[in-house]
Amino acid sequence: MTRLNRLTPETAVGASRDLLADLVSRHGRVGDMVSTMAHSPAVLGGYLQLGRAMRRARLDRRISERISIAVQTHQGCALCLDAHIDAARSLGLDEEEIERARAGTSADPAIAAIIALALQVHREPSSITDERIVEPREHGYSDREIADVVGVVSLNVLTGAFNLLAGLSPATTDGV
Structure with missing residues (x-):
């Protein structure tokens, strides 16, 4: 059983709503982790930024x-x-x-x-x-x-x- 509810662009508020709406418009949907992270725009934004940054890593x-x-x-x-x-x-x-x-x-x-x-x-x-x-x-x-x-x-x-x-x-x- 999950402890936190998943959010959608319709149920999220503020910056989380904007982040989720952008992700859904670009990818069609988001996974459960991302939709649950949306409870904290700081955590979701940090995850997305770190994930993007690590795609530029030199490590194979x-x-x-x-x-x-x-x-x-x-x-x-x-x-x-x-x-x-x-x-x-x-x-x-x-x-x-x-x-x-x-x-x-x-x-x-x-x-x-x-x-x-x-x-x-x-x-x-x-x-x-x-x-x-x-x-x-x-x-x-x-x-x-x-x-x-x-x-x-x-x-x-x-x-x-x-x-x-x-x-x-x-x-x-x-x-x-």
């Missing part, structure tokens, strides 16, 4: 999806986890690599290093040391890609935490 999308899978496995948002697993499959990741991502690693040492950094950003960012940053650099990641990890993790924390708070799950929704 197949790596970002692995990071998302690792973070959502830890965070416990089944709705997000399912969405990121579907996205990973659509990008050609095999089931073994998806399972490795769920375990917070990869068969590729470079990808394993960036996933480990992402999980540390998620779990305990205050414990990140200079040495933790050396490993991704040694695997060829740029400072921009390393910085992008924070954006990927942040977007996942936002969506996962929101879905968990709102009671959105694969059983209660028709998708993110």
Whole structure:
């Protein structure tokens, strides 16, 4: 059972109504997470802006999806986890690599290093040391890609935490 009602352009007010109306006019409909986020125009607007910004990330999308899978496995948002697993499959990741991502690693040492950094950003960012940053650099990641990890993790924390708070799950929704 969901904890927050879904809103539509007709039931939302103020900035949320405008954001939802714009999204519906451009996409035909919005998912349950977005329609529920509309209770807070600040949260909805922040999510939309961060999502747009992260589309400009330098980090390869197949790596970002692995990071998302690792973070959502830890965070416990089944709705997000399912969405990121579907996205990973659509990008050609095999089931073994998806399972490795769920375990917070990869068969590729470079990808394993960036996933480990992402999980540390998620779990305990205050414990990140200079040495933790050396490993991704040694695997060829740029400072921009390393910085992008924070954006990927942040977007996942936002969506996962929101879905968990709102009671959105694969059983209660028709998708993110």
